[in-house]
Amino acid sequence: MDKIKMTTPLVEMDGDEMTRILWKMIKDELLEPFIDLKTEYYDLGLEHRNETNDQVTVDSANATKKYGVAVKCATITPNAARMDEYHLKEMWKSPNGTIRAILDGTVFRTPIKVKGIEPCVKNWKEPITIARHAYGDVYKNVEIKVPGAGKAELVFTAADGTQTKETIFDFAGPGIIQGQHNTVQSIESFARSCFTYALDLKQELWFATKDTISKKYDHTFKDIFQEIYDAEFKEKFEAAGITYFYTLIDDAVARVMKSKGGFIWACKNYDGDVMSDMISSACGSLAMMTSVLVSPQGYYEYEAAHGTVQRHYYKHQNGEETSTNSVATIFAWTGALRKRGELDGLSDLVRFADCLEQACIATIESGRMTKDLALITELADPLVLNSEQFIQAVRGELERSGF
Numbered sequence: 001m002d003k004i005k006m007t008t009p010l011v012e013m014d015g016d017e018m019t020r021i022l023w024k025m026i027k028d029e030l031l032e033p034f035i036d037l038k039t040e041y042y043d044l045g046l047e048h049r050n051e052t053n054d055q056v057t058v059d060s061a062n063a064t065k066k067y068g069v070a071v072k073c074a075t076i077t078p079n080a081a082r083m084d085e086y087h088l089k090e091m092w093k094s095p096n097g098t099i100r101a102i103l104d105g106t107v108f109r110t111p112i113k114v115k116g117i118e119p120c121v122k123n124w125k126e127p128i129t130i131a132r133h134a135y136g137d138v139y140k141n142v143e144i145k146v147p148g149a150g151k152a153e154l155v156f157t158a159a160d161g162t163q164t165k166e167t168i169f170d171f172a173g174p175g176i177i178q179g180q181h182n183t184v185q186s187i188e189s190f191a192r193s194c195f196t197y198a199l200d201l202k203q204e205l206w207f208a209t210k211d212t213i214s215k216k217y218d219h220t221f222k223d224i225f226q227e228i229y230d231a232e233f234k235e236k237f238e239a240a241g242i243t244y245f246y247t248l249i250d251d252a253v254a255r256v257m258k259s260k261g262g263f264i265w266a267c268k269n270y271d272g273d274v275m276s277d278m279i280s281s282a283c284g285s286l287a288m289m290t291s292v293l294v295s296p297q298g299y300y301e302y303e304a305a306h307g308t309v310q311r312h313y314y315k316h317q318n319g320e321e322t323s324t325n326s327v328a329t330i331f332a333w334t335g336a337l338r339k340r341g342e343l344d345g346l347s348d349l350v351r352f353a354d355c356l357e358q359a360c361i362a363t364i365e366s367g368r369m370t371k372d373l374a375l376i377t378e379l380a381d382p383l384v385l386n387s388e389q390f391i392q393a394v395r396g397e398l399e400r401s402g403f
Helices: 017-031 046-051 055-067 080-086 095-103 184-201 217-240 249-258 269-282 310-317 327-344 347-365 387-400
Strands: 010-014 039-043 069-072 106-111 129-133 142-146 150-157 163-171 175-179 205-209 244-248 264-267 289-294 300-304
Touching (some): 010 327, 017 387, 039 055, 046 080, 055 069, 055 095, 106 184, 129 184, 184 264, 249 264
Parallel strands (some): 205 244
Antiparallel strands (some): 106 129, 289 300
């Protein structure tokens, strides 16, 4: 069978540790034998980010603006321990945060539903999609270590030189300070993305913050959502038979545990990070969730919702066998390939992405899976496969489907 042709490249962002190992396996076994793969490659591995002073991350985001579709491997956001381990020049910012700040938009994360891997919350009958704001907050924060006694102030200097000040705290001794920001433009884009996505899926939309405590920061999010809903989306929601409502984040957490699922839950950046991990873990595994950044300009960046699987990488380095779940990373590729096919009018590429996803699901539903799923499956006598064996089993299913 001739390889499927691509007309426009994907932006390919390689990553770190065990997911970098899986990335190559996926390309070698599941993509390049079937597709004449065209990508513009960026190495976002921590060593190369360090070599380029993180310019490669900025370049990859700008390339996404150029080509419209990107696929990203999981990457390390360094902490103090990583500084020593990788001999870094500085503690580089989260690459996801940098990319999201440049592209704006919203991250939508949805669990991958598979028979035999049932949610821990038994009343969840349909997937819950997390809509995560993709700009600002803690991911673009500024921090200070306070050495001793003194007064901390929040100061805004307007363009005309006038200043607004608020006292943060009068320190009697050492402490820490964190400053966060967001923009009205980004929040408005977030709101419109969520409302539009809810209409596309015809699903109820929740939005939750902590406006009772954060009476300016979080309350601004709440107000913008309500203003845009009332002015632009209320009649459309009513015509579609769906609803939008706002609630406190703690109330939302309580409600979601009693829900049946099948709705979109919009969260600020950090809340969405945490809640998407909770939802994916409760539905089986952090490696069983799709993640896509959608910008207002129509840029798409697909990635896995989990990290670099550090513990498995160290085992791999020691020559030990690993059983690492690659499903979310495979679905990052299929999401990007499908979108590239849709934008370029390549029906074969869209069909390939659909078939590869079905091959992943069929492999697991046949009882062949990685260890993380074997520990929680309701299927009898599952066969535990190592990292490479699972990808090879998926290839077998894909070939049986006609590829």
